[in-house]
Amino acid sequence: MPRYAGIATFARLPRLEDVGTAQVAVVGIPFDSGVSYRPGARFAPAAVREASRLLRPYHPGLDVSPFAAVQVADAGDIAVNPYDIGQAVATVEERVGQLAAGGASVVTVGGDHTLSLPLLRAAARVHGPVALLHFDAHLDTWDTYFGEPYTHGTPFRRAVEEGLLDTEALSHIGTRGPLYGKADLADDRRLGFGIVTAADVMRRGVDETVAAVRERIGDRPLYVSVDIDVLDPAHAPGTGTPEAGGLTSRELLEILRGLAGTRIVGADVVEVAPAYDHADITSVAASHVAYDMVSLLALRRAGAAAS
Numbered sequence: 001m002p003r004y005a006g007i008a009t010f011a012r013l014p015r016l017e018d019v020g021t022a023q024v025a026v027v028g029i030p031f032d033s034g035v036s037y038r039p040g041a042r043f044a045p046a047a048v049r050e051a052s053r054l055l056r057p058y059h060p061g062l063d064v065s066p067f068a069a070v071q072v073a074d075a076g077d078i079a080v081n082p083y084d085i086g087q088a089v090a091t092v093e094e095r096v097g098q099l100a101a102g103g104a105s106v107v108t109v110g111g112d113h114t115l116s117l118p119l120l121r122a123a124a125r126v127h128g129p130v131a132l133l134h135f136d137a138h139l140d141t142w143d144t145y146f147g148e149p150y151t152h153g154t155p156f157r158r159a160v161e162e163g164l165l166d167t168e169a170l171s172h173i174g175t176r177g178p179l180y181g182k183a184d185l186a187d188d189r190r191l192g193f194g195i196v197t198a199a200d201v202m203r204r205g206v207d208e209t210v211a212a213v214r215e216r217i218g219d220r221p222l223y224v225s226v227d228i229d230v231l232d233p234a235h236a237p238g239t240g241t242p243e244a245g246g247l248t249s250r251e252l253l254e255i256l257r258g259l260a261g262t263r264i265v266g267a268d269v270v271e272v273a274p275a276y277d278h279a280d281i282t283s284v285a286a287s288h289v290a291y292d293m294v295s296l297l298a299l300r301r302a303g304a305a306a307s
């Protein structure tokens, strides 16, 4: 079958129901009811699967064939309620908890950033409080929007409040753009976050950035969350809250590759909004981000099996 034909699964992988169990599962969450600006991330899982058809099985940057090293499968989409955010959050936590109980490390293709809260709940249930590497233009540690606690701008404050995160090892990478006020930064620092701004990445470069965050992470269980708006709008126009001055996709992928050897336990890529995309630029970038996440998890799972 040519790669462009047939029904799309992530990277043309088998579906979870066809293989029974998997060590790494890719799951889509078509949900965007938590956004504060442009909607549309509910269409990301389908768009990223389409864009992922071209991915090939060997990752030269990480020297791994992830789909041969471990069983990787597409677990389909989680059917979440678009009208009730609380219920959607509960559904995600439950389904990802089931996948984890079945032995899978999970890579999620969102959906908006609200989803990281239930994903972190599921991760913390298995591993205890986790280190967090959060790639984003935004802090997403705001308190509420219009009085609502579960939104795409608030997941990481909720996660700290709920004790899901190891507050010694929290980093934002790619932060930039105007804030509501200086207090946003003070609040964020008080929660325990360190910031590597987009300008810091440009000035220090990839290797120094990787060294700094790795020192913070150590051998803690690590959760990686990539809001695709961490990329410059030139590299990811298809997103809901774009900010000028972001990372290139090359910088993002190279920083991710620098995480080989960490104890990564789960990851998400969120905020792809295909309606604003052009020539699949954003979906292609997100498909490569997800492929790198799968590869990092495959390396860790295969390494754990060998030792």
Ligand SMILES: N=C(N)NCCCC(=O)O
Residues within 6 Å of the ligand: 036, 037, 113, 138, 140, 152, 153, 227, 229, 241, 271
């Ligand atoms: N894209 C995410 N996750 N958050 C952006 C919130 C920015 C705002 O509401 O002004």
Ligand SMILES: [Zn+2]
Residues within 6 Å of the ligand: 136, 137, 138, 227, 229, 230, 241, 271
């Ligand atoms: Zn963002």
Ligand SMILES: [Zn+2]
Residues within 6 Å of the ligand: 113, 136, 138, 140, 152, 227, 271
């Ligand atoms: Zn975000």
